[in-house]
């Protein structure tokens with residue numbers, strides 16, 4: 134695995150201002166013992182969505198084994214001198230085998246290092262975190278799991294799409310669109326029949342196929358659908374469309390991974406929200422503070438966005 138030293142300057146973890154702030158907020162900072170592995174979710178990208186315990190891990194780890202989706206600003210929070218190891222896909226090259234990552238984590242821990250395994254989103258949502266803790270447990274390596282904000286919920290929320298909305302849905306389906314043929318066990322017609330929103334991780338590449346399967350299963354072609362790319366990051370983009378058109382429109386607009394696809398009427402809430410914000414801004418009465426805050430936070434700032 135590629136390795137480098139963390140470049141940030143500053144004193145040892147406990148003396149850093151982040152560590153002091155963390156201690157004030159968190160009370161006692163959980164201790165990262167030598168020989169332990171922490172499996173940590175880094176959230177969808179924005180460092181503001183890290184948990185306090187993820188930060189505690191970063192400030193104490195000897196080695197950080199991270200995926201491609203973890204933002205550089207999050208990695209920059211690691212303790213000075215921490216070893217950074219990349220274990221993910223880069224530039225279309227084949228990813229490191231999962232088995233090799235598990236072996237690596239075990240070896241590092243058995244050398245007495247504090248090993249932070251850092252993954253995008255939540256480590257247990259399409260993150261292969263389950264395999265990793267099973268391997269650690271089998272090897273007798275102590276570990277801690279630090280949950281993260283998953284892209285399929287937090288990424289939507291940051292753009293004003295609620296995962297559940299009273300009167301619209303009673304469930305939300307988190308699905309992978311990775312390879313619908315290989316993972317043939319996913320019955321798209323059955324999902325369509327639930328009439329509940331579907332949030333697709335890794336769904337861009339096979340979106341045309343998946344949309345066709347959902348329409349074949351009875352989901353109307355006019356069902357709202359959105360693609361959200363790089364949620365919570367500076368290059369965040371959103372495309373709002375319909376089930377029938379979303380795949381071709383996403384291709385035409387050059388949407389690229391990482392991207393979530395949301396299919397269902399919850400997508401309309403974003404439009405209602407933007408309309409309400411626009412109306413409030415146009416009204417002669419002074420805009421109350423919460424509406425002004427919403428206006429700044431929710432709309433996608435990218436000029437390529439469709440609101």
Ligand code: SAH
Pocket residue numbers: 176177178202252253254255256257258259260282283284285288333334335336361362363364365366390391392393
């Ligand atoms: N464990 C992660 C998911 C890993 S699978 C989580 O809980 O979020 C990788 C997929 O997650 C990507 O292909 C994409 O579908 C989604 N994803 C992760 N970060 C994202 C982001 N910032 N914006 C949009 N989609 C994201």
